Amino acid sequence: MSLIVQKYGGSSVADAESIKRVAKRIVETRKAGNEVVVVVSAMGDTTDELVDLANQVTPLASGRELDMLLTAGERISMALLAMAIKSLGQEARSYTGSQAGLITDARHGSARIVDVSPTRVRAALDAGAIAIVAGFQGFNRGTGDITTLGRGGSDTTAVALAAALKADVCEIYTDVDGVFTADPRVVPTARKIDRITSEEMLELAAAGAKILYIRAVEYARRHGVTLHVRSSFNNNEGTLVVNPTDGESVEEPIISGVAADLSEAKITIVGVPDVPGKAAQIFTIVASTDANIDMIVQNVSTAATGLTDISFTLPKSDGGTVLKALEDNKAEAGFDSLQYDDQIGKLALVGAGMRTNAGVSAKLFTALFEAGINIEMISTSEIRISVVTRADTINEAVRVVHKAFDLDGDEVAQVHGGTGR
Amino acid sequence: MSLIVQKYGGSSVADAESIKRVAKRIVETRKAGNEVVVVVSAMGDTTDELVDLANQVTPLASGRELDMLLTAGERISMALLAMAIKSLGQEARSYTGSQAGLITDARHGSARIVDVSPTRVRAALDAGAIAIVAGFQGFNRGTGDITTLGRGGSDTTAVALAAALKADVCEIYTDVDGVFTADPRVVPTARKIDRITSEEMLELAAAGAKILYIRAVEYARRHGVTLHVRSSFNNNEGTLVVNPTDGESVEEPIISGVAADLSEAKITIVGVPDVPGKAAQIFTIVASTDANIDMIVQNVSTAATGLTDISFTLPKSDGGTVLKALEDNKAEAGFDSLQYDDQIGKLALVGAGMRTNAGVSAKLFTALFEAGINIEMISTSEIRISVVTRADTINEAVRVVHKAFDLDGDEVAQVHGGTGR
Numbered sequence: 001m002s003l004i005v006q007k008y009g010g011s012s013v014a015d016a017e018s019i020k021r022v023a024k025r026i027v028e029t030r031k032a033g034n035e036v037v038v039v040v041s042a043m044g045d046t047t048d049e050l051v052d053l054a055n056q057v058t059p060l061a062s063g064r065e066l067d068m069l070l071t072a073g074e075r076i077s078m079a080l081l082a083m084a085i086k087s088l089g090q091e092a093r094s095y096t097g098s099q100a101g102l103i104t105d106a107r108h109g110s111a112r113i114v115d116v117s118p119t120r121v122r123a124a125l126d127a128g129a130i131a132i133v134a135g136f137q138g139f140n141r142g143t144g145d146i147t148t149l150g151r152g153g154s155d156t157t158a159v160a161l162a163a164a165l166k167a168d169v170c171e172i173y174t175d176v177d178g179v180f181t182a183d184p185r186v187v188p189t190a191r192k193i194d195r196i197t198s199e200e201m202l203e204l205a206a207a208g209a210k211i212l213y214i215r216a217v218e219y220a221r222r223h224g225v226t227l228h229v230r231s232s233f234n235n236n237e238g239t240l241v242v243n244p245t246d247g248e249s250v251e252e253p254i255i256s257g258v259a260a261d262l263s264e265a266k267i268t269i270v271g272v273p274d275v276p277g278k279a280a281q282i283f284t285i286v287a288s289t290d291a292n293i294d295m296i297v298q299n300v301s302t303a304a305t306g307l308t309d310i311s312f313t314l315p316k317s318d319g320g321t322v323l324k325a326l327e328d329n330k331a332e333a334g335f336d337s338l339q340y341d342d343q344i345g346k347l348a349l350v351g352a353g354m355r356t357n358a359g360v361s362a363k364l365f366t367a368l369f370e371a372g373i374n375i376e377m378i379s380t381s382e383i384r385i386s387v388v389t390r391a392d393t394i395n396e397a398v399r400v401v402h403k404a405f406d407l408d409g410d411e412v413a414q415v416h417g418g419t420g421r
Numbered sequence: 422m423s424l425i426v427q428k429y430g431g432s433s434v435a436d437a438e439s440i441k442r443v444a445k446r447i448v449e450t451r452k453a454g455n456e457v458v459v460v461v462s463a464m465g466d467t468t469d470e471l472v473d474l475a476n477q478v479t480p481l482a483s484g485r486e487l488d489m490l491l492t493a494g495e496r497i498s499m500a501l502l503a504m505a506i507k508s509l510g511q512e513a514r515s516y517t518g519s520q521a522g523l524i525t526d527a528r529h530g531s532a533r534i535v536d537v538s539p540t541r542v543r544a545a546l547d548a549g550a551i552a553i554v555a556g557f558q559g560f561n562r563g564t565g566d567i568t569t570l571g572r573g574g575s576d577t578t579a580v581a582l583a584a585a586l587k588a589d590v591c592e593i594y595t596d597v598d599g600v601f602t603a604d605p606r607v608v609p610t611a612r613k614i615d616r617i618t619s620e621e622m623l624e625l626a627a628a629g630a631k632i633l634y635i636r637a638v639e640y641a642r643r644h645g646v647t648l649h650v651r652s653s654f655n656n657n658e659g660t661l662v663v664n665p666t667d668g669e670s671v672e673e674p675i676i677s678g679v680a681a682d683l684s685e686a687k688i689t690i691v692g693v694p695d696v697p698g699k700a701a702q703i704f705t706i707v708a709s710t711d712a713n714i715d716m717i718v719q720n721v722s723t724a725a726t727g728l729t730d731i732s733f734t735l736p737k738s739d740g741g742t743v744l745k746a747l748e749d750n751k752a753e754a755g756f757d758s759l760q761y762d763d764q765i766g767k768l769a770l771v772g773a774g775m776r777t778n779a780g781v782s783a784k785l786f787t788a789l790f791e792a793g794i795n796i797e798m799i800s801t802s803e804i805r806i807s808v809v810t811r812a813d814t815i816n817e818a819v820r821v822v823h824k825a826f827d828l829d830g831d832e833v834a835q836v837h838g839g840t841g842r
Contacts, residue, residue: 016477050497056437057501058508065507068515069500072493076471079490080478086486087479094489099565120565144520144541 002168003125004029007039007135007158011175012232013077014044022173022232023084026130030090035125037165039135039158040081042073063108067137067148071096074134074154082132091129095120097137097146101164102157104138104147111138111147113156113219116164125165133161152213159216163223170225172212173232178239179204179211181257181407186395190402191409193239193256198227200256200350201241203384206294207348208261217241254353254360255405260398261346262391264294265319266377268311269326271336275306282310282326282333289325291318295346295379295386307336311377313388316342344376345394348386349401355382367404373397423589424546425450428460428556428579432596433653434498435465443594443653444505447551451511456546458586460556460579461502463494484529488558488569492517495555495575503553512550516541518558518567522585523578525559525568532559532568534577534640537585546586554582573634580637584644591646593633594653599660600625600632602678602828607816611823612830614660614677619648621677621771622662624805627715628769629682638662675774675781676826681819682767683812685715686740687798689732690747692757696727703731703747703754710746712739716767716800716807728757732798734809737763765797766815769807770822776803788825794818 006026013019030036041047050069054061061069078094085092101117124131135154138147149156155172162170179201180190196204198221205214211229220227221243230238272278279298286293296312314322319340326338354360364385368375373396377388389397402408427447434440451457462468471490475482482490499515506513522538545552556575559568570577576593583591600622601611617625619642626635632650641648642664651659693699700719707714717733735743740761747759775781785806789796794817798809810818823829 016474019478053437053497053501054504057440057505060508061504062507065500065503065513065515068503068517069497072496072500075493075496076474076490079486079493080474082486082489083475083482084478086483087481092486094486096489 001033001035003035003037003165005037005039005158005162005165005167005170006173007154007171008041008081008173008232009154009175010041010044010046010077012173013040013081016080019043019077019080019084023081023088025232026081026085027088027090030130037121037125037131037133037161037167038081039133039154039161040074040077041135041154042070043077043080046073046076064145067108067146070148071134071137071146074136078132078134085130085132091127092132093124093129094132094134095124096134097157098139100131100133100161102138102160104140104149106140106143106145106147108145108147110150111140113138113149113160116160118161118164121161122165133157149215152216155213155216156219159219159223159225159227162225163219167225169228170220171228171230172216173230174211175231175233176211177231177234177236178229179209179241179257181409182398182402183209183260186260186398187258187402187408189408191407194237195240195242196256197352198241198243200352200383201227203348203350203381204257204259207259207350207384207386208263208346209257209259212241255349255351255407257350258398258402258405258407259348259350260394261348262394263315264313264344264346265316265340265342266311266313266344266388267319267322267326268309268339268341269333269335270309270339271305271307272310273306273334274308278334279310282335285325285329285333286312286322289318289321291315291322293322295377295388297377297379313344313346313377343391344388345391345397346386346388347394347397347401348384349405350384352383354385361385363404364401367400368397371396371400373400422454422456424456424458424586426458426460426579426583426586426588426591427594428575428592429462429502429594429653430575430596431462431465431467431498433594434461434502437501440464440498440501440505444502444509446653447502447506448509448511451551458542458546458552458554458582458588459502460554460575460582461495461498462556462575463491464498464501467494467497485566488529488567491569492555492558492567495557499553499555506551506553512548513553514545514550515553515555516545517555518578519560521552521554521582523559523581525561525570527561527564527566527568529566529568531571532561534559534570534581537581539582539585542582543586554578570636573637576634576637577640580640580644580646580648583646584640588646590649591641592649592651593637594651595632596652596654597632598652598655598657599650600630600662600678602676602830603819603823604630604681607681607819608679608823608829610829612828615658616661616663617677618773619662619664621773621804622648624769624771624802625678625680628680628771628805628807629684629767630678630680633662676770676772676828678771679819679823679826679828680769680771681815682769683815684736684738685734685765685767686737686761686763687732687734687765687809688740688743688747689730689760689762690754690756691730691760692726692728693731694727694755695729699755700731703756706746706750706754707733707743710739710742712736712743714743716798716809718798718800734765734767734798764812765809766812766818767807767809768815768818768822769805770826771805773804775806782806784825785822788821789818792817792821794821
């Protein structure tokens, strides 16, 4: 008997009909002889609607109350899903994050999981029931308050439960067939990846592939959880995200995929004195805002001025906060001026095989050059190369790179729409 | 410094604007130097919408999951109300029934409160904050599950907290000015009652006055909580529901009010053998259905047949269940047949003063007789007289009785619509 954790996003439980459809799939999994734990997000746009309601009341809602409000969403979907399963003759019990033992720190809106004690979930399984758990939410022991895990929190809930329950697999249901070599809406010939390492998946997720959230992949890698990303609209095999052990030999393709991200902006700090400790000082200021900065590039200083420029990328939503923090500390940091550019696109090429394959960068740069696309920033890791281009060239960039590395498949991928969260 | 518990129903928090309006009133109460605990129902029609959603999924939802679903409603309203209060510069904290220490038995959908330990609510007050508590919901320690208190549950939550916190008063906010001598929609000249004993209020509530639920009034009487029923749309004084102590002399009017109830039906059991223990046997069968039966009348048996008829009233919603239970046990109970009549109306005249005033019944019967209204059943308590008439004569009956007992006021009452729950 296998233990399977299944996670269904908001689009999979958008209305009563969808809930009944998902319930059927869950019951089939149970009847096939598996123990089943289901993690569910709020229905459709419920979370957005609740946020709207809060904004109507006050633009400055406190984190504690916002979490109290938003957790109502999963409470509704999980109760309805449990009812739907029971109406098919299978026992089911729904649990809030708190009841499922998802203990977090007290950071409202972006809480981190500190402990997972799914005693009641385990007991429900032992009693032959299907356990339905609210995604996205947890509980802080110190304050006794309800917390939420932030964006992609339901994926994290599913992975954390899979780890704590030692599940055989954690299935992430979405509205596409799996992880693709590129976004099928941009590259219609993109291929579904059957198998990918969590390390590569992490790089793809960090590079903007929205199918899985970084935190969930990180958690899965750290705890050795196997993920299976698949569609809730068919029974096709999706993409397995695996954690090869040291001894295990994995035949890896050189390149797994290409991801693009248009959600970032670039800040350039102009005229930074080129003295030791200056970069540390500046990034301490940036870090104080809790912004998630990504690529950092420092130009070589010209000997004449003793000044240099530092550029970095960050989510557009953090732009204002970071600019303000830098302006407020301008005198102390001693730079000349700030430039803000929100018209950038980021392309990332990911593949564990590039570790041992020289020439990947050269091939990437050549493909972009031949398409007339200018590269503004470059950053690399062991299994990833990222470049920043103008936003309006990013889709063309993805297509030429995808082709250059022979990633195109024979068929045109099926896309159901939505972002697959 | 007084401690005030305020309860706001769904119509008082129907949308963002209403929530902001209620928040202002709460903050004014706090600024006047009071400690304030607020109990809030789900917004407007939220509960009905959630029930609809459940029905779309399955007509046979389990109690546990239905409670999980419905408690999302107060979670939303209480979080929004706390945000609104905080945006006015006053500290506020929302608590679920479980967090507020409302411990119940495990009867989903109609749980009874077994213990109230509002430790966190008390701590919030001590910290100068306003505590917002979800009405209608509780927590069962044995199962660890969330429960709901059933109809009028938010009133009960408010009274239970007021008792546990030894509040000075429990204010029940509604959309009318208080408790009236009759329903102002039926009798436009009905007067607001300034002060009424909980005993009388209980009789009025039991007789169909929908402004307060019986359970809440019972709880208030048992624990000596003073209720103040008032409008959330103005600052008028409403109706005080008091618990006079033995020594206290309360100048009571003979009659407090007239209530009418169209929600009941009458079952007549025809041809019951007039032997000792027969009634007990029949009502044991009825009691097994958990139906709330009310007036019971047994006719004198005719010597010739040795048979008698027994009639009783009960909520229409319980009609089918009770008829079935009686049919199933017909042989054992030994009656001839059953009659069901759902076209009855019940009128109740309530007043502590009637204890010491003879002639009240005579005056009531005369008023109805003169209006040509036939009385089908009569039942009395120390402070109440109830009669059953045809449903279509009940409003006229209320008007003539209201007039006969000089209850008419000088002004026409203001009605805001809604049922004032």
